[in-house]
Amino acid sequence: MDAATIATWMHGIDVVMREEKDHLVQLDAAIGDGDHGTNMTRGFEAVVQALNADSSSPPGKLLILAGRTLVGTVGGASGPLWGSALRSGGRVLGDQPTFEGMQLVEVLAAALASVKDLGTASLGDKTMVDALEPAVETLRARLSGGASVADALGDAGDAAEAGMRSTIPLQARKGRASYLGERSIGHQDPGATSTALIIRALQRAVAQAS
Amino acid sequence: MDAATIATWMHGIDVVMREEKDHLVQLDAAIGDGDHGTNMTRGFEAVVQALNADSSSPPGKLLILAGRTLVGTVGGASGPLWGSALRSGGRVLGDQPTFEGMQLVEVLAAALASVKDLGTASLGDKTMVDALEPAVETLRARLSGGASVADALGDAGDAAEAGMRSTIPLQARKGRASYLGERSIGHQDPGATSTALIIRALQRAVAQAS
Amino acid sequence: MAVETTHMRKFLNEPARVVKESLAGLAAAHPDLVRYDAAAQIIVRRDAPRKGKVALISGGGSGHEPLHGGFVGLGMLDAACPGEVFTSPVPAQMLAATKAVDGGAGVVHIVKNYTGDVLNFKLAAEDAADEGIKVTSVVIDDDVAVQDSLYTAGRRGVGATVLAEKIAGAAAEGGAELAKVTDIVKRVNDRARSFGVALSSCVPPASGKPIFDLPEGQIELGIGIHGEPGRKRATLGHAAEIVDVMVEAVISDLKPRSGAKVLAFVNGMGGTPLLELYLLYGEVDKKLRAAGVEPARNLVGSYITSLEMAGASLTVLELDEELSKLWDAPVHTPALRWGA
Amino acid sequence: MAVETTHMRKFLNEPARVVKESLAGLAAAHPDLVRYDAAAQIIVRRDAPRKGKVALISGGGSGHEPLHGGFVGLGMLDAACPGEVFTSPVPAQMLAATKAVDGGAGVVHIVKNYTGDVLNFKLAAEDAADEGIKVTSVVIDDDVAVQDSLYTAGRRGVGATVLAEKIAGAAAEGGAELAKVTDIVKRVNDRARSFGVALSSCVPPASGKPIFDLPEGQIELGIGIHGEPGRKRATLGHAAEIVDVMVEAVISDLKPRSGAKVLAFVNGMGGTPLLELYLLYGEVDKKLRAAGVEPARNLVGSYITSLEMAGASLTVLELDEELSKLWDAPVHTPALRWGA
Numbered sequence A, B: 001m002d003a004a005t006i007a008t009w010m011h012g013i014d015v016v017m018r019e020e021k022d023h024l025v026q027l028d029a030a031i032g033d034g035d036h037g038t039n040m041t042r043g044f045e046a047v048v049q050a051l052n053a054d055s056s057s058p059p060g061k062l063l064i065l066a067g068r069t070l071v072g073t074v075g076g077a078s079g080p081l082w083g084s085a086l087r088s089g090g091r092v093l094g095d096q097p098t099f100e101g102m103q104l105v106e107v108l109a110a111a112l113a114s115v116k117d118l119g120t121a122s123l124g125d126k127t128m129v130d131a132l133e134p135a136v137e138t139l140r141a142r143l144s145g146g147a148s149v150a151d152a153l154g155d156a157g158d159a160a161e162a163g164m165r166s167t168i169p170l171q172a173r174k175g176r177a178s179y180l181g182e183r184s185i186g187h188q189d190p191g192a193t194s195t196a197l198i199i200r201a202l203q204r205a206v207a208q209a210s
Numbered sequence C, D: 001m002a003v004e005t006t007h008m009r010k011f012l013n014e015p016a017r018v019v020k021e022s023l024a025g026l027a028a029a030h031p032d033l034v035r036y037d038a039a040a041q042i043i044v045r046r047d048a049p050r051k052g053k054v055a056l057i058s059g060g061g062s063g064h065e066p067l068h069g070g071f072v073g074l075g076m077l078d079a080a081c082p083g084e085v086f087t088s089p090v091p092a093q094m095l096a097a098t099k100a101v102d103g104g105a106g107v108v109h110i111v112k113n114y115t116g117d118v119l120n121f122k123l124a125a126e127d128a129a130d131e132g133i134k135v136t137s138v139v140i141d142d143d144v145a146v147q148d149s150l151y152t153a154g155r156r157g158v159g160a161t162v163l164a165e166k167i168a169g170a171a172a173e174g175g176a177e178l179a180k181v182t183d184i185v186k187r188v189n190d191r192a193r194s195f196g197v198a199l200s201s202c203v204p205p206a207s208g209k210p211i212f213d214l215p216e217g218q219i220e221l222g223i224g225i226h227g228e229p230g231r232k233r234a235t236l237g238h239a240a241e242i243v244d245v246m247v248e249a250v251i252s253d254l255k256p257r258s259g260a261k262v263l264a265f266v267n268g269m270g271g272t273p274l275l276e277l278y279l280l281y282g283e284v285d286k287k288l289r290a291a292g293v294e295p296a297r298n299l300v301g302s303y304i305t306s307l308e309m310a311g312a313s314l315t316v317l318e319l320d321e322e323l324s325k326l327w328d329a330p331v332h333t334p335a336l337r338w339g340a
């Protein structure tokens, strides 16, 4: 995997966020403020533009650029969280031109750590962590067990989606949904939903690369 | 006819205004500000209260009291118009304890003159004048022709209703409806409508008296 | 009754008491400025009557807040007579207000041109004259959406009312005499024009129902302040297009001197947030300059409203040095305050 | 796009440009007070930076106007960073604002407690520190509708924000140093509590649809300022009953000294007219007195809003002599003005 994989990933996120924009807005309207779809779309549109203007950087630098762009354009909770996540992930890769499966795990683990550090959310708080953490753990476990990157990412996507669905019965403890108290129960978290989309986009980008 | 006739008339107006309140509000909402039903109800409720407290005055004084009460409680355009109308009508009767048909004509003619003087509206301007003027003229013509008061008032009521309906195709030149310009066409004037109700109430009061 | 009440998006107790309770709240919030005479249903400047000062009163139906009660205080009105919602007050209120504020120098009645207001104020002025008070009346009729004609009720009084109350109030505060203050009100009315648009109907508390039904995506052009529909219904376009219509309507009728300094008043109808009013002001400012006048003063906010109607109006007043100075003079009322 | 635009009762051009165009309009209307830096999307006090004066900035999503841009000026904020509607601004805006206003005495960031605002301001403060600017941050969290807990995002920042900006702004204008101004913001936040209710949803311009569906006759209790539904839905009762709920929620949490002087802030959410806000104030005034505190100061109007939402919030701040004096000190901003 290399810089093109990252670029394809970011393009894929951009496309799927636009497709799912209304759905994410609806989810956020139910327990938040109805802008998650707009926020993610605005952010990844800007990321794609920034990446289009950069054809020479190594993958780690592209991730840092993407993260910086998210911080600079999204606002809201998801901007600094995903922005810092991608920056932290990018730093793992330094200047190397390519990377392998276990390094991808470290990238995502650094992203997860950054989200948890900045947002102080834990598993079960009904946030994006509920999708990202199982994805990272599944990816690590499957690769350690000898699975191909493609297979492991497929399972990571499943885990993210399961984590996403697991947010439905939860009462939110972080983010805007926490203001609703018990009324947040019964709704799927928008950030967990977009996170599952991001993992699926990664799976497709890697499949395309191989 | 005597003070009791006036009291019955005013009671009758009070009852019918409450019955027709919503209808008058609707008519006024279409081409005015939607308060004509509330205005007339508030006014005649107060008139009935004032008259209940006065069991000794002659009919002219009761009309003046009714007019003063309308001026003091209605506001809007209809308050001073009907208020001045009843005061002018009452003055025609002075202190006399009873009155006859032709005197009733003079009462209503004075009321009409007062409305036209204060409001500067003429026939065809789409106002209460369009109901009141034909009623007064019909009453005078039928009584001069020898009809009974009861019959003449029946025809006056018909004339008032015809006048009321005649306002539908008109473009308003006075009152709030005039602000609508051509959009006032096709709607029945609320003030002409309540005027027709007032004439019908008079017809019933006189029928009851005889 | 309880059922009717609940069918509105309003904070109310008994719908019939909304005006009285709101006035009591106004007085409770601003005891340093005004008092509420509940028996007469009038708002009176706390220190009225002021001996030797010409007094200004205005009034009309309620539902246009802060007009008029919110404009009672230093440098503006001496009293306000609020009627029921969208219904002219009765002459007794106007007479009580006139008597409460007369300091011997006379009282100016500022009357918006609606049949009800005009007739009721007329009866009140007659009563006041009977009691030996010098009263002058000026009828405000600045709404260009209504065709002016000798044979009709004429134009409505809208945004210019606020400007006239402020500017003539400053003149009176500064010691001008009755004829002069009256003349200032007339000059403001002469040199001001307005045009309003609505994006929704309002809901009078008494009926609990919208006055008219305006589907989303439609706009009423040429509305007044009583929830009445406008002269014309059109498709809702961009704010820039709407401002084009407003500026054109106002300027073509006002015909200001080229290069004239004007006061541009962008007014919200009650349900339109400041976010949009400032967006409108940005367009208005550009378009007035393009039309060859200079918006040297402005006022942006919801000052003469139609309950919770979504909509806005534009009033343009051609200024001269005297009017500008009076506009800038201190004012201290519940709703308008500067320099004090 | 044009079709979406027309499905709202709003004055807009391109929905995506509403914030920028509104800010440009604000600056056009008040060039004596503020300037608009369009590149950075910030509103800056015209005479910033003022050497030696502690500067205050705030910001957050738009849609709460006049907050924050309308509070930039003498005796209040030095700059405001408005994000898109209901979306926190980005750190670059906050950094630009911080740099534009720093007069060497340090900059206070007033941050409403929303995850987005907190995180973005945190990143900005780190950047500012890297550039050698002294920055302190205070997070406002006065909304008693949200249960406070170590394990959650905590309470929202609502009405107290306006009061903190005014009061700390006066301290900074009066020459107080960074630690003192920071402390004043914290004290206002410590001694203020709020509770809000909604009678309708608002409609964000980007989606053009209501965020939640609230049938007539229903009320959302415990709402914030982002159009989010409240903690609880109930049947709409009389205003007096609603005020009971608000006063009880605020006072039982604030626990003011008996006989304490308080500032009572009755705030409209954008679509509730002044007629109703004053009616609410009348009830609030009575109930606070009954609860044993004295509403010695008040503010009634739509100052921290949620677009065109129909609704209101109550904020009660327990005063002391210093806070009262700072509240009374001159302020001159587009939305709040007295003594200047």
Ligand SMILES: Nc1ncnc2c1ncn2[C@@H]1O[C@H](COP(=O)(O)OP(=O)(O)O)[C@@H](O)[C@H]1O
Pocket (backbone or CB within 6 Å): A028, A032, A033, A034, A035, A036, A039, A040, A075, A076, A077, A078, A079, A081, A115, A118, A119, A120, A121, A126, A127, A128, A129, A174, A175, A176, A189, A190, A191, A192, D086, D087, D088, D115, D116, D117
């Ligand atoms: N403290 C937090 N930690 C992790 N994720 C969070 C946190 N707060 C919010 N989120 C995520 O952010 C999502 C909302 O993002 P978005 O709507 O873009 O921002 P905002 O809430 O500012 O409007 C939530 O659904 C949740 O998954």
Ligand SMILES: Nc1ncnc2c1ncn2[C@@H]1O[C@H](COP(=O)(O)OP(=O)(O)O)[C@@H](O)[C@H]1O
Pocket (backbone or CB within 6 Å): B028, B032, B033, B035, B036, B039, B040, B075, B076, B077, B078, B079, B081, B115, B118, B119, B120, B121, B126, B127, B128, B129, B174, B175, B176, B189, B190, B191, B192, C086, C087, C088, C115, C116, C117
């Ligand atoms: N100048 C006038 N002369 C005669 N009648 C008038 C005049 N202006 C208005 N009206 C009558 O008054 C009616 C409206 O009364 P109402 O709704 O009670 O008062 P308002 O128009 O002040 O709300 C109109 O339908 C019309 O018949």
Ligand SMILES: [Mg+2]
Pocket (backbone or CB within 6 Å): A028, A032, A033, A034, A035, A036, A076
């Ligand atoms: Mg959101």
Ligand SMILES: [Mg+2]
Pocket (backbone or CB within 6 Å): B028, B032, B033, B034, B035, B036, B076
């Ligand atoms: Mg009417």
Ligand SMILES: [Mg+2]
Pocket (backbone or CB within 6 Å): B033, B035, B076, B077, C061, C086, C087, C088, C116
């Ligand atoms: Mg009326």
Ligand SMILES: [Mg+2]
Pocket (backbone or CB within 6 Å): A033, A035, A076, A077, D061, D086, D087, D088, D116
């Ligand atoms: Mg948001």
